[in-house]
Amino acid sequence: MRGNVDFGGGVAETIVNPVVLLVVLLAGILILMSSRSRAITALLAIGILIPMDQVVVVAGLHFPMLRVLALFGFARLFRAKFLQQRKIFSGGVNAIDVALTVLAVVTAVNGILLWQVWGEVVFQLGRLYTTFGIYFLLRSLIRDEEDVKQAIRVLAFVTIVVAGFMVHERFTGLNPFYAILGGAQAKVFGTAMERGEAYRATGCFGHPLLAGTFGGFMVPLFVAWWWKVPKERTFAVLAVAAAIIIPFTTGSSTALFALLGGIAALLLWPLRRRMRIIRWGIVIGLVSLHMAMKAPVWHLISRMSLSQGSSSDHRYELVNQCILHFSNWALVGTKDYASWGWMMWDLCNQYVATADTAGLIPLIALVAILVYGFKYVGRARRYYEGDRRQERFIWAISATLFANVVAFMGVSYFDQTIVPWYAVLAIISTVTLAARNRQRRVEPVAIEELPLVFRQNSMAPLAQGRTLLVDGIGQRQTAGKHSSRKVYRGEKQNI
Numbered sequence: 302m303r304g305n306v307d308f309g310g311g312v313a314e315t316i317v318n319p320v321v322l323l324v325v326l327l328a329g330i331l332i333l334m335s336s337r338s339r340a341i342t343a344l345l346a347i348g349i350l351i352p353m354d355q356v357v358v359v360a361g362l363h364f365p366m367l368r369v370l371a372l373f374g375f376a377r378l379f380r381a382k383f384l385q386q387r388k389i390f391s392g393g394v395n396a397i398d399v400a401l402t403v404l405a406v407v408t409a410v411n412g413i414l415l416w417q418v419w420g421e422v423v424f425q426l427g428r429l430y431t432t433f434g435i436y437f438l439l440r441s442l443i444r445d446e447e448d449v450k451q452a453i454r455v456l457a458f459v460t461i462v463v464a465g466f467m468v469h470e471r472f473t474g475l476n477p478f479y480a481i482l483g484g485a486q487a488k489v490f491g492t493a494m495e496r497g498e499a500y501r502a503t504g505c506f507g508h509p510l511l512a513g514t515f516g517g518f519m520v521p522l523f524v525a526w527w528w529k530v531p532k533e534r535t536f537a538v539l540a541v542a543a544a545i546i547i548p549f550t551t552g553s554s555t556a557l558f559a560l561l562g563g564i565a566a567l568l569l570w571p572l573r574r575r576m577r578i579i580r581w582g583i584v585i586g587l588v589s590l591h592m593a594m595k596a597p598v599w600h601l602i603s604r605m606s607l608s609q610g611s612s613s614d615h616r617y618e619l620v621n622q623c624i625l626h627f628s629n630w631a632l633v634g635t636k637d638y639a640s641w642g643w644m645m646w647d648l649c650n651q652y653v654a655t656a657d658t659a660g661l662i663p664l665i666a667l668v669a670i671l672v673y674g675f676k677y678v679g680r681a682r683r684y685y686e687g688d689r690r691q692e693r694f695i696w697a698i699s700a701t702l703f704a705n706v707v708a709f710m711g712v713s714y715f716d717q718t719i720v721p722w723y724a725v726l727a728i729i730s731t732v733t734l735a736a737r738n739r740q741r742r743v744e745p746v747a748i749e750e751l752p753l754v755f756r757q758n759s760m761a762p763l764a765q766g767r768t769l770l771v772d773g774i775g776q777r778q779t780a781g782k783h784s785s786r787k788v789y790r791g792e793k794q795n796i
Contacts, residue, residue: 332373333376409425445731446732471550506718507715519701529693622645655667678729681737
């Protein structure tokens with residue numbers, strides 16, 4: 302059975318700084334009682350900046366500060382659903398929500414079936430509580446474009462703060478988050494980890510890998526902000542610089558690959574209309590390499606290293622052993638992955654960690670989250686084609702998702718990194734809502750519903766270059782050509 306604070310054992314008593322507890326309770330009150338904007342600020346800022354080793358123990362149950370915030374979040378969701386009779390999610394439940402729910406629930410059930418001990422039941426219920434509490438709350442709070450902008454602003458502020466502390470840690474070896482706040486891991490991370498002769502900054506996170514990955518996948522999101530809100534570009538530039546700095550303070554190849562993956566995706570903007578060709582080209586290229594190479598194509602992972610002391614050989618072996626032992630883990634996961642080779646217990650690969658510990662269905666659900674995320678942003682980009690600012694905004698968000706896809710090859714999220722990750726998924730669900738509604742709902746629009754200029758002569762041509770868009774919420778006009786087809790709700794219709 303797992304034996305430490307990160308893997309199910311946990312501390313035996315409450316270890317929390319009183320000031321931290323007070324701040325978390327105040328943030329919880331904001332989440333419960335205040336506006337969406339303030340609740341987003343409280344959840345993202347406190348949820349990320351407070352280390353997970355600040356723990357309250359109640360009757361043997363462990364409540365890191367993130368779970369305390371989730372408790373207030375559940376109360377807010379209950380009030381919205383049953384007292385105010387409002388929909389919890391904007392646009393209702395979508396495929397990403399379903400896939401994440403399947404991932405969480407089946408992982409919990411399979412873990413209990415696999416281990417069959419009471420401690421595992423408690424552990425899995427705690428994970429479900431955290432996942433649903435944070436993800437559902439973010440989906441409920443991030444409902445429109447203003448909420449999206451506020452979430453990105455808060456993430457930018459947090460990134461700048463974290464970067465400052467991590468630069469200090471990189472040069473001095475002192476981690477202020479753990480050294481000052483204390484906590485269950487203070488003795489481990491009060492001074493920085495080392496690789497070679499350099500310190501590896503951890504910041505407020507559970508490991509340098511996670512800290513660096515956070516910075517790496519934030520870069521495209523802040524570029525999206527820079528494109529979307531010209532008035533706030535100075536702050537956006539500072540946030541981009543801070544996010545770029547963070548991976549370099551951690552001495553982590555995974556973090557740097559996440560950073561480069563996001564930047565590479567941004568640079569593909571000129572080829573946005575040819576992504577199908579690019580995707581198939583990558584697939585054909587990998588299959589061809591697999592047939593030509595003496596080793597399997599995933600052996601290329603062992604060749605990828607951007608930092609001294611990087612464990613790329615270990616990353617390759619994780620994938621290799623997972624594939625070779627498919628029959629061992631496919632049903633509900635396996636207990637035996639640690640015996641497959643050196644350091645195989647260290648599941649620093651999100652895909653492998655999901656497969657080895659929970660089985661094939663959760664792995665498919667994880668991939669489905671990514672597939673639907675790209676599907677939604679691709680559809681939204683095409684929906685807004687012609688609106689260059691919005692189109693670039695959507696594209697940069699898709700680059701953020703791709704940065705996570707790359708990061709998952711070298712790390713599994715087990716600390717508060719899930720907060721920005723879930724925030725990205727919630728942002729995707731919100732900014733793609735109009736495009737998804739268009740696909741779901743195509744209804745005839747009565748002539749009386751159209752603006753006056755169209756009702757005066759519905760068949761007469763308007764000025765060249767006008768288009769009517771009826772999305773069920775309002776009407777707007779964009780560039781297009783003349784046509785006399787009937788207009789449908791949810792359809793971008795040339796007139």
